[in-house]
Amino acid sequence: MKKSKVIIAAAIFSLSALGAMVANNMQQPSLPAFTTAYTQPEQITLPEFALGDAQEYTNALFTDKWSLLFFGYASCPDVCPTELYNLNNVAKIMADAGKAMPQVVFISVDPQRDNNDMLTSYAHFYNDDFMGMTGSTSEIDKLVASFGVIYQKTFLANNGKYISVPYSAPIPEDQRESYLINHSSRLYLVNPQGQYVAAFAPPHSANKIAEDLLKL
Amino acid sequence: MQKSIITTLIATAIFSAAPTFAAAKTNMMVMDAWVRAAPPSAKVQAAFFTVMNHSNKPMVITDVEAQGFERSELHLSSKRDGMMVMEKQQQITIPANAILKFKPGSYHVMFFEPTKIAAPGELVTVSFTLLSGEKVTTKMPVKRDNNKAKMDHSKMDHNKIDHSNMKHN
Numbered sequence: 001m002k003k004s005k006v007i008i009a010a011a012i013f014s015l016s017a018l019g020a021m022v023a024n025n026m027q028q029p030s031l032p033a034f035t036t037a038y039t040q041p042e043q044i045t046l047p048e049f050a051l052g053d054a055q056e057y058t059n060a061l062f063t064d065k066w067s068l069l070f071f072g073y074a075s076c077p078d079v080c081p082t083e084l085y086n087l088n089n090v091a092k093i094m095a096d097a098g099k100a101m102p103q104v105v106f107i108s109v110d111p112q113r114d115n116n117d118m119l120t121s122y123a124h125f126y127n128d129d130f131m132g133m134t135g136s137t138s139e140i141d142k143l144v145a146s147f148g149v150i151y152q153k154t155f156l157a158n159n160g161k162y163i164s165v166p167y168s169a170p171i172p173e174d175q176r177e178s179y180l181i182n183h184s185s186r187l188y189l190v191n192p193q194g195q196y197v198a199a200f201a202p203p204h205s206a207n208k209i210a211e212d213l214l215k216l
Numbered sequence: 217m218q219k220s221i222i223t224t225l226i227a228t229a230i231f232s233a234a235p236t237f238a239a240a241k242t243n244m245m246v247m248d249a250w251v252r253a254a255p256p257s258a259k260v261q262a263a264f265f266t267v268m269n270h271s272n273k274p275m276v277i278t279d280v281e282a283q284g285f286e287r288s289e290l291h292l293s294s295k296r297d298g299m300m301v302m303e304k305q306q307q308i309t310i311p312a313n314a315i316l317k318f319k320p321g322s323y324h325v326m327f328f329e330p331t332k333i334a335a336p337g338e339l340v341t342v343s344f345t346l347l348s349g350e351k352v353t354t355k356m357p358v359k360r361d362n363n364k365a366k367m368d369h370s371k372m373d374h375n376k377i378d379h380s381n382m383k384h385n
Contacts, residue, residue: 077262077327078293079300081252082320085361118257125255150299162303178328182299202295203321 286329
């Protein structure tokens with residue numbers, strides 16, 4: 001009686017261990033050793049989200065293809081255009097090498113001023129295949145939390161100093177069009193299982209990004 | 217006929233030299249200037265250039281204006297607390313006999329509230345005000361990028377690239 005209990009316990013234990021191993025393997029498809037990208041210690045499954053005017057951009061956006069994500073805003077004159085321009089150069093290198101370019105997704109964290117139509121044309125200005133989108137701040141923040149993005153609204157106060165506040169915090173009336181946004185400028189790599197697996201830290205070089213993407 | 221060609225040539229020479237030597241009378245020289253082309257839906261544009269101070273005294277830029285834009289500011293992008301931070305600069309000093317590069321991810325001029333976003337090929341007239349009271353005006357061409365040569369592939373090792381999947385048709 002006692003012995004059979006031990007056997008059952010051992011069987012349950014080994015089965016669950018096996019299950020954990022299988023689950024672990026399923027969650028972690030092998031990644032190449034990247035030269036510049038930082039591989040996440042654990043692959044992060046993204047939470048359910050919905051962006052776009054008709055909530056058309058969901059987790060399905062990231063299935064069956066590699067994706068590169070960048071968070072920014074359309075009133076950004078320097079960092080965001082540089083990034084998108086640079087990613088177009090990455091796309092050229094990938095095309096020259098006959099390899100598939102991951103889909104590029106530019107997510108605006110500034111839905112108060114940006115809209116989806118404008119972000120689509122914004123992204124297409126750099127490359128017809130690039131996507132631009134936004135959504136409600138609560139939906140954006142789900143992704144922001146998963147990727148560890150930080151962003152804040154910043155504006156010039158009357159004393160000539162910049163004040164940074166959370167995006168949804170109230171700001172003076174005369175600053176509602178002219179505020180700037182401080183934001184993370186990492187480029188995030190999402191695998192075809194929709195998991196965040198690696199990030200490229202700035203400054204970004206098209207050649208270095210392509211070097212790692214060619215290993216996929 | 218010949219005369220008109222010569223006139224055109226002279227006009228072209230004056231015109232093309234204008235952006236570079238617009239500031240020839242002063243000690244401030246603006247070179248290699250360009251305004252980054254932006255999507256028509258954009259609300260801002262940025263300008264990049266190199267400033268040379270040919271004097272033995274520091275030169276201080278205190279203000280900037282651009283035709284076709286309601287407001288222009290001197291800005292500096294930098295990395296702080298894990299974010300890219302962009303801030304207006306009240307003034308920018310170029311040390312005596314020095315060069316300062318305004319470039320992506322660093323110093324730049326930001327143009328706000330465009331009448332219409334400046335398209336590639338157009339010229340934007342930009343005026344700088346110096347602390348000395350002097351004004352320096354220059355014309356900056358709008359370009360998608362400022363690469364002089366085609367992309368540099370020299371650092372890539374082409375032997376390691378698998379071309380077997382390339383579509384040849």
